[in-house]
Amino acid sequence: MALTGSRVRRSIALMWRGMRSHPGIYVLAVGASGLFGALTVGVSRAVGWATDSVVVPAIAGDEAARDRVWLGGLVLAAVAVSLALAVAARRIWAGYGVVRIQADHRTALTRQYLRLPASWHRGHPAGQLLNHTTSDTEAATGVFNPLPFALGVVVMIGVSVALLLTIDPWLTLAALAVIPVTVAVNAVYQRHMSPAVTRAQRLRGDVADVAHESFEAALLVKALGTEDREESRFGGRTQELRAANVRVGIVRSLFDPVIQTLPSIGTLLVLGVGTWRISTGDVAPGDLVTAAYLLTMMTVPVQAFGWVLGELPRALVGYERIAQVADATGALAHGDARLPQTPGQAGMSVRLADVGVDLPAISGARGRSITLLDGVDVEIEPGATVAVVGTTGAGKTTLVSLLARLSDPTRGQVLLDGVDARTLADGEIPAQVALVTQSTFIFEDTVRGNVTLADPGAPGAPSDSEVWDALRLARLDETVRDLAGGLDAPLGERGANLSGGQRQRLAIARALVRAPRLLVLDDATSAVDPRVEQEILRGLADRADDGAGAEPDTDPRPGTTVLMVAYRMSSVALADRVIHVEGGRVADTGTHDELMARDPGYRALATAYEVETERREKERADEAAAGALDDELDELEEVAR
Amino acid sequence: MTAVTDEAEVPEDLLDADGARIESTSSLGVFATLRRGIEISPEITRGMWITLGLALLAAAGRVVVPLAVQQTIDVGILADAGPDLGRVALLASLATGALVLAALCAALVNVRLFRSAEAGLATLRTKAFRHVHNLSTLTQNTERRGALVSRVTNDVDTVSLFVQWGGIMLLVSALQILVATGLMLVYSPILTAVVWISFVPMFLVIRYGQKYVNRAYTLVRERVGAMLGAISESVVGAETVRAYGVAERTGRRIDGAIEDARSAQARSQVLVAGTFSSGVLISNLVLAVVVVVGTLLGVGGGLTAGQLVAFLFLVQLFTGPVQMATEILNELQNAVAGWRRVIAVIDTPVQVAEKPGAVTQQRGPAHVTLRDVRFSYPNGPEVLHGVTLDLPPRTKVAVVGQTGSGKTTIAKLVTRLMDPTAGAVELDGVNLRDLAFASLRERVVLVPQEGFLFDGTVLENAAYGLRAPLPVPVGAGSSPARDVGEGQASRTESSDAEPSGTEPSGGERLAVEPSGGEQAGAERAAVEQAFAELGLSDWVADLPDGLETAVGQRGEALSAGERQLVAIARAYLAQPDLLVLDEATSAVDPATEVRIARALDSLTAGRSTITIAHRLSTAEASDLVVVVDQGHVAEVGPHAELAAADGIYAQMHASWVAQTR
């Protein structure tokens, strides 16, 4: 989408693309504008005619002329009506064009936001992204407001120049003399304006960014009482933006009067030259009068070009900022392979074959990369429940999110049912794999919408009873039943009207309702109390068993494959196998008991609470003992005295 | 105009029951909006009279050209004695002079207007932004984050065109209309009356049309706000959208919002085009009427042909500014629509506000008391049913209970993010409502359940807790704790080998002002020491760039547990008298959690902590356990006592023990 070439080329390309994307609208807008140009000439002709052949003779006593007064009025009125209609049409279609092109930009941008991977989003603040859809979009399309006007009167200008030529070439030359001046002025303008606007648009983005981040952090800001600090942070950016806008304003303030004065100067020039031509006898006085009126009339249409020129730098900057997003690459490509099993069938087999993940570091030296995972080789049989355990920052989330293909490994392969995840068709993975992310995200939607993530009644959307089942499994059914509206209860933005644990359980229900063949729980019960956590996990295990027995015609099949990141040993105990991740590598894998026996790192994690409890009890006992000892010592001292 | 109720007029007690909302737009009328807008940003009208004077000169200059052309033709070219070159040259150069002068004035006017308008808008933005933070948490939640952003960005921008250009031009146009009327009266009072009467329908159209234009623009602002809300949601929730493969549906929803915005915009364009072209229509119809009536008058002998022609010229001087005025009035409606949305934010009542004459407390051990506290969320059932608690100073309190039982609610009441519906929360015997916020926030800090990191480095995020600028240390190794008390200060010598010569990162996004080198050094030292004292130096050392590691948007380049580590360090650096931790270590591995808990324990000795956790290890280590059950305090007592008793806690603890072994 990016524009290339010189500034003139890019400007033309920008305007051309916009108009070409909505040809119908622009034909109408430019056509109406052309009509307007013609009618402007019409009005002055009509007034001239009325004056010469009606008003003056009538007042002089011409009876016939007096009878024509009404006709004159009618003609003028007819022209007035057509002119107004042309103006209305021009403005309406020009307006339609602008808002359509804006909508196009917005759609292109937001589609791209949805397409681009998390790694891209991490480098692009939400506030900036919002700003692209508003301020940058408006900047990019501002030029389309005066454009149809300017284009429509091109004909009029052409005709005028032709007329002038028939009168006198020197007069024409005088009239056109302002063109090179305009070009020069414009060149100076564009040169100063481009950097000024670039800076202003960037700062607009920054202001939106600070605002968005600060509002997202509103609770934290309150909790720490840092409102003043946030205000000065935002205020600082706002003042920078103010200064940048003033700078843009000054450049524009100087340009606009100059460009608007030039046509008038041209007219005066023509008068001067014309008088000289009359004195030499080359031009008749009447012709000069015609020429002068022609030029006065042209002032406004020519100014429309000034507006277009004035808006162009902003448009280019806005467009380029949008194009940067539109042209960003990195979205995960999909293949066309299908998983051998269909949704609802037995658990999925998963294999991570020598997987490694590197990421470019976002701070520090450029081009440096950090390794999040390395040499991970894991096989999970269908229907198995596997726990992933590791210290904070070990790489658990990185590992499990590969399975839902939130990103691709740098090295090695992720095989789902033996098929490389990268080759699978779009939609295959979400249909069969459900990932409950570590931080829950709730949409501003109803409870039902948040669980199904589908429009009610859409084909394939889970039924209400399936939703209730999922809520029951997630132990959220009673809470939902208590909400006014039940499944239709609206949840605030980010689920603000639920407690932390309720949000998390809603996210679990969202995964369960899909009856996935692979369920990935990334520490999905951290905000849930231990008892409920047990209930949920047991429920899952039971359901897996039910699923296996539900279809008697096939052999006893394994149920859903479950991969869960967990800290609580009770959860781990439910797993068939444990993968211990440490420093981005699989330190060991085996059953809980095996790891307890041979993996000291694992043992440290698994027994941390136990050890701490013991330590504390010992400490308390020691303290008590020490207290007792102190007392004894005191006594001894007493005695000694 | 619109039927929005004015929250400001609702009696105070009703407000408490329903909660203040951020209205989508204020209910002020056009003039009231202008007045309020200028009251908020007085810069807008600063120096206005000089600007107006210059603007009039510029406008006069623009009239010069047609006059000069007229004159040149009449006396220069069509002179009886043939074209008079000298005269033409004189007139033309006079006109050029006037033009240049007018252009200069116009440029000056523009510059002045840009300066005052931008200054005013910056103030408007900042005030609205600040007010959002002043609003209570619950009020903040009544509007989408994305839409709030649009209130301080886009909606303000909407005002700018009118403020930069419209206001002044409206005055200039009005004056032009007056002058033209005066001149017309000289020629023919009757025709002047005819002109004015002809414009009556147009004034009606404008009056009537403006209402629709205003509504249309208001709708545009609302829809753009809604659109931003939808986009913001899809951006922040991108991971979930991807994990569930619902990009298509999300895209459709956004498309809907974009289309809504577009159709509202298109509608407003039609209305604007309609009112504007009706101005064009009447302006030109007036010409027809004047020609007819004037001719009839002339025939009757009341007017000469010359006078009529001159009058026609004046009519055009009259209709020009009238058309300009309709354009500006439309722009005014646009500005008012945006302005109202910003004013709606600024005029939203602050519910959890500081009383006049609020108390400032001495720092020291915090004693928290809850007296029969009840709470219900707006339009919701009661979630706390009379909670009474006495948390003595220097106590480590653990709050436990089922999901949804009301723990976070208690935490928010204790930190006065919300006020109880009934009952009172007291700090050292003073009702929190009577306490100055500065004092309260200095003494009491909450680590919320949903942690948040700013896009910056680990250092910047942790240093965010150092709310006041640090005194530059006299010697090395001084504690970040301004006063840790109980002689617990430097347990750990800051021996950890962080290369201290590292440049501070380019970001500095959170820095309030470019802090001097010494200041930055002091901050760094304090942050390093805090991590060391929390036993996290090794973790910091393992990060790719140590303290300078960038955390990414919302901290997403760190793992969830790591984000919590930073959040704890941040709160620790704030050194409050009472630290409230709402599941602050829920994503941290057990070994690290235990280590931090132990560190915090000794570091915060002499202070109070309230810890909410599902992991009962916290409760085991506490002095006092509070069990919350369905909005009631079910049990209170030391761990050993409760665990031995036969109650909810004993059950919970038993299952916890079973789970951890």
Ligand SMILES: Nc1ncnc2c1ncn2[C@@H]1O[C@H](COP(=O)(O)OP(=O)(O)OP(=O)(O)O)[C@@H](O)[C@H]1O
């Ligand atoms: N986008 C990223 N850019 C840079 N580093 C990253 C990024 N994402 C994760 N990391 C780093 O990779 C490591 C592993 O992160 P991951 O989220 O997988 O940990 P985890 O095991 O899930 O931890 P936790 O238990 O805290 O959730 C962490 O040290 C983290 O800082």
Ligand SMILES: Nc1ncnc2c1ncn2[C@@H]1O[C@H](COP(=O)(O)OP(=O)(O)OP(=O)(O)O)[C@@H](O)[C@H]1O
């Ligand atoms: N903003 C809100 N609006 C309406 N209801 C709310 C709001 N926040 C919480 N609630 C409700 O109030 C009750 C108590 O919530 P609270 O957040 O205090 O629970 P909690 O004990 O902290 O639970 P968790 O352990 O899950 O964090 C819950 O039923 C919840 O649904």
Ligand SMILES: [Mg+2]
């Ligand atoms: Mg994780």
Ligand SMILES: [Mg+2]
């Ligand atoms: Mg909570």
